[in-house]
Amino acid sequence: MIESPVSSTKTIHAERAELDAVLASEMFRRAPTLARILEYLCESQLRGETFIKEYEIATQVMGRSSDFDPQQDGSVRVNLHHLRKKLKQFYETEGADHTLWISLPIGQSLPSFVVQNPETDPSQTPSAETGATFSSVNHVLQATAATGEVPPQLQPGAAAPAESPVTAKSKPRTSASLFIALLSMALLGAAVTWLWFSRKAPDTPRPIMTDAAIRIGSGLSRPYQDTSGRTWNADVFFTGGNTFHRKLAQVGGATDPTIYQNGREGDFSYDIPLPRAAYEVHLYFAESFAHGEGFRAMNIFINDKRVEQLMDVTSDAGGFGIATGKIYTSVWPAADGKIHLQFKGITLTAFINAIEILPANGDTMRPIRQTTLPTYYYDPQGTVWAPDAWFHGGRTSQLTELFPELPLQGFYQHERFGNFSYSIPVVSNRTYSLTLYFQDAWFSHQPKGKGTPGMRRFDVTCNGMELIKQLDILEETKGAGFQITRHFTGVKPTSQGKLLLNFIPSQNFAMINAIVIEEEPVAPVSP
Template identity: 35%
Template sequence: MRMSAEHGGNGTGSPDEAVRAELNRILESVPFRTSKRCSEFLKYVVERTLSGQSSNLKERLVGIELFQLPPDFDTSQHAIVRVTANEVRKRLAQCYLADGGSHLPVRIDLPPGSYSPEFKWRPQARETQVKEIITEKPKHFMPALIAVVVSLALFGVLARWRWQASKPTLPIVASSAPIQSAQVALPQEGDLRISVGSTNPYTDRNGRLWAPDRFFSGGTAVIRSTEKIYRTLDPDIYRGLRVGDFRYDIPLKPGFYELHLHFAETGLSDSISMESSGEGQRIFQVTANGKPLLEFFDVMADAAGANIADERVFRDISPAADGFLHLSFTSIKGSAMLSGIELLPVSEGNVRPVRIRAGWPASWVDGNRLQWRADSYFLGGNALIRTKNPVAEGFSTQPDAAIYASERWGHFSYSVPVAEGRYRVTLRFCEGHYGKHNTGVGGAGSRLFDVYCNGVALLKEFDIFKQAGGEGRPVYRTFYGIRPTAQGKIVLTFVPIKGMACVNGIEIAEDTK
């Protein structure tokens, strides 16, 4: 059974009974009552763990036993286990956030990257658990007792933070306090991500870790946990924010960084009507080391609507002479706001390429060890993951053909944030629906669509079947000299003419020609 360092009973029954009681309470909560699939998943993994089979909770076993997939199913093609586990984690967080967790004898968590739940116990359960360890497993008495003693020593440091983190009601509002420079350490080598307004770390769909809010002074932290956020698979990043006049003083190693600032307008519903979409109600400016990054910035106007993830990217950001990056957010009208910060080390003058695997729910690494993001920045359309890869034998080599097993189809757009500059855009396609070996009837002329970039036509009446020379044949189109909009986006719009538009992959990199 997988448990945290503070595992134990509730003093009124066995540990298993306490866990099952908490499981039943969770399954009756609003986040789980609305999802039969998530409820069945959580019940399955909890019961497996209670029966001592947590070590067997692997993706393949869960897929076979819970989702009735065939024993030889391809985990790269069937993502339902991973997708459901991620959704369960989010619903668990919503459940504990909504009702507060400090009064509960045990808390059930599903750690990122694992299908084995953890049972975290309240402090008063410790004495009961010591007795159970001695009674149930006498041959391991000393190691178990040592483990309990160590956990008791650590508890005073950890318990207060862990249980208070789940306590607030909705919306969460917490006053900020300046963080002294001497009390913070330089971030580890590599990327730095901060989930603004959050007291807990967060792992996104691409497996990237976001640290809790830190390095700030001023402003107020707010969490709106029920908001639906568009153009992202990670709405939780945008449900937390800091508002008011505030600053971040972030310690950085010398060098150059790519800065990403994340916003989403979730607080102006009273300003939206048939006559007004809410622009002009919140205006602020952002500076980095005293130099302006965003002036008279309006999130609603920048994102083209409310509840839409909005990301701005800046190149060649460096720490000041004191070793800190000083970001200031100053209100002009209403209150300044921010939901996320990313600082990514790069060489001078460069930015990282963006690769998106359309329709896919997680990050993916191709045969050249290039990483593709989960489907991101889209609005509209439908994600499709095929049970059989449509690529015909001989027209592509594994594992790169896997990118064509997923797609986004319909009438949709991608609004990809980039820094100022010139870019090369590559679109990847493969006809997996029409043709004699596919489920759809027809062939050339069955699917026609236009593709626009920032309002300018890139492809007119594009026919994948015709351009590729048949079904199951990958084809790509590359466009050069693309510049972002005034809002810092490359907006790709796919408009169906006959049948539905679709795309399998999008690559955006700096144009060095």
């Protein structure tokens, strides 16, 4: 384990002191249930927990019985919603002058401690030897949310705004003080996140939290929360290039087009400081300028190694204004502690819409688990399922609105149906398993012909190869419309690193509820 360059004791003491102050406040003394939940969540976070289930909160804090079912009882989610509002209200009033704030981000089950003014908090001051790391990026980017702008001092290659002679004379230390404050905030994040990655793993495996990621919206001047709940930080750590904004009414394969309407273009680079660990890098693109294939090509490098040659986004995505992505595993920071991303235009200019960096899943690609829901879903086992993405065609339906009497569970409450396809990015030259989830709620609960086999039949192909022929869910479940899965192994992607899934109807519409893609282990070579 790498030792943290900053003593964890000071950080933990400061965080616990802030928790005690919040619990002792008049606002939380009047809300005992929310206070107990906050104390439980914070203490869990301080102990090194990475995820808390609704069931735990209900049974250990709210006094619910052991048969509590979060699918039937939403009281925990309601209380977490009220707790977020209460914390926001507290730091707008009683706690407005606190230097350390407690935050409970949407979609996250554990709180975060966010520094507001590290320059005036000696217990939060890091060692002078501390280097910028994973959390330092997020701490700096969180700081931009307050002003809506990225500090020029933190943009490599961007000059800081010049001061007039009068301003410089009357406030000779203002610029330096601001820089020191922002840099201190960045360095403080090093300690918090270094602890996150170096702490001892729990005895039982836990899912990596969705928000344990750095997300940069290229070209964004301020943070943006998309419709799925993910926060994309403002553009930072770049050198060269120019920003652009092009209005797209919709982007194929994306429920929210905003991220793909903005970007950075030209010849440019990103130099992102991170702790010494392995990461998975995701790059996001959608062509919004060059109509047609062959008009734009670029090369992409990671730490000076070329990972894409003559990449044509329109060709890769299958058309103009369609989202596509690239995934790279086992990416380590270079000797200077940074991951270097370089984009060089070959025909026209290079561009990027967004960057996402996540903790690596060993040497294999992180599993892809996605539903047809528009937001993240946490199942009762604590597994995180991503929202619907990379689709083309079809429509989605909220089945609980159509059939409120049905006991539909989890992601089976929502489906994509029609004649549609998915183009899901994976790492090239590897082999995957594929699991598809189905439940025919629609035809198993129609007033006429209820549960009659033959009402829906469709084929499924992957990269042009037939996976399922004439799937009839009602026939296989004897008219009950129960859940079924289909599991496939040895699935290989296209040369562009895609799994192309086509759902082709022959009787009424095809449908799907969820998709799981996992990289298969490489078979050992015989001696």
